[in-house]
Amino acid sequence: MMKHGVVRFRCLLILSVILPKIDGGTLTEYNNVHSTVLSGYNKDARPVIDQSQVMNVTLGFHLLTIANVDEVTSEVVSVGSFYIHWKDEVIQWDPSLYGYTFSINIDESLVWKPPMTFLNPMSSNMGLLGFKHSKIKYYxxxxxxxxxxxxxxxTCDFDTRYFPFDKQTCSMKIMVWDYNKHEVLMYASNSVIDLNYYSENGAWILASTETKFELLAENSVVVFNLNLKRRPLFFVVNLFIPVFVMLMLNTLVFILPADSGERVGYSITCLLALAVFLSLVSDGLPQVSKPMPLIGYILATYLIISGLICVETIFILRVHHKEEEEEISPFFMRCYNLFSCGSCKKSSPSVDNFTTEKDQEMTKVAFEIPELSPVTWKKISSSLDKICFMSNLASVIIVGAVFFVIVNVKSIS
Incomplete structure (x- = not known):
């Protein structure tokens, strides 16, 4: 019984605190409040008794989702709601005289409201913020x-230099229209955007948000910043890996036998496949030149490497099929010596420690180095294959590694 009494007392205490704040009264009393506060109301005048005083307005933003981010058109589409608060010194009443009616809703067309507009709208005819016939809640x-x-x-100024590992800061700038800073001063209600009901975007990560107050000439401006970070996995899987695989396959042309007759066709096929693939994925890349995305230079470099592989393949085949009677130039001899031991002879071990002449003769015969076969054009072409394979493979890997190191350093910083 004691417990039930304590619970009943607590309920009555809570109700005694809450009930006075709940709108009471009848519909007639509600209508009376509505009619009374709007009687003689001038919606074109700032609702402050002393017109020399500045009217303070606070502005906040609930972000629901980022619907679209388009680098080509520099457009950001966000879905959310602005919540605005100000003090109206004209619309006030004593709730006890109207059946404890604490709040009413009034059509926005009947009262004064702070006129606001975007400073960076995508559409030129966006006009002032707000819907027609929306309601304003008054207490x-x-x-x-x-x-x-x-x-x-x-709109948003995109910096796609390090695409697809780039970060962007996109802003929504709201300015008070028709009133200067001495008449209406607008502030941000919070230091960050409200993300309680935010749904993540599949292509971008919302790293952080911030709000700040600015002055543009004689007008107050509230800026809502969205710090976005791109999700790069889609581009890594669908762009970097295919291009890298094509380049790796292209370098394997130097492993094919020169007499197979497939080298030139194989290298040109790889070049065409890479060119066609890049033309297909070009629509998904940022189509801007200032700043030029670093990935554009990387893909152009890979395309040049693939073209050079075709040229090198044709040149090596020409060397391979040269007449053997034709004299070999010193340049080709150096290329051959680079991957062979044709220019150096192993020194035989010392035989001075053997006591008898017979032992010395047997040792000389055992360690005698056979005569090396003469250098031919086919051997030179084989050495060129090794040089081109290693150099092109290293170029592909180094270019890709340098790109990822640069973008990772910039993304961390």
Whole structure:
């Protein structure tokens, strides 16, 4: 019984605190409040008794999702709602006189509201923020709360230099229209954007947000910054890996036998496959030149390497099929010596320690180095194959590694 009494007392205590804040009264009393506060109301005048005073407006933003980010058109589409608060000194009443009616909703077309507009809209005819016939909630002390939910299209200055490991900062800039800073001053209600109901974007990570107050000439501006980081996995799987595999396959042309008759066709096929693939994926790359994405230089370098492989293949085949009677130049001899031991002879071990002449003769015969076969054009072409294979393979790996090191360093910083 004692426990039930304590619980009942707590419930009554809570109700005694809450009930006075809950709107009471009848519909007639509600209508009376509505009619009274709007009687003689001038929606074109700032609702402050002393017109020399600055009117403070706070602005916040609930972000629901980032619907689209387009680098080509420099467009960011975000879905959310702005919540605006100000103090209306004209619309005030005593709740006890109206059946404890603490709040009312008034059509935005009937009252004063802070006119706001985007400074960076994607559409030129966006106009002022807000829907027609939306409601503003007023409380008895004059507090006004206005929520505006919509799909907002704004511009963004993209820096795609390190695509697809890039980071972007996109802003929504809201400015008070028709009033200068001495009449209406707008502040951000929070230092960050409200993300309680945020749904993640599949292509971008919302790393952080921030809000700040600025002055543009005589007007106050609130800036909402979205710090975005691209998800690179899609481009790594569908762009980098295929290109890298094609280049690796292209370098294998130097392993094919020169007499197979397939070398030139194989190398040109790899070059065409790479060119066609790059033309297909070009629509998914940032189509900007300032700044030029680093990935554009990398892909161009890979395409040049693939073209050089075709040239090297044709040149090596020409060397391979030269007449053996034709004199070999010193340049080709150096290329041959680079991957062979034709220019150096192993020194035989010393035989001075053997006592008898017979032992010395047997040792000389045992360690005698056979005569090396003469250098031919086919051997030179084989050495060129090794040089081209190693150099092109190293070029492909080094170019890719340098790119990933640069973008990783920049992404960390």
């Amino acid at each position: 008895a002390d004059g507090g006004a709360y206005w929520n505006i939910a919509d799909r907002y299209q704004t």
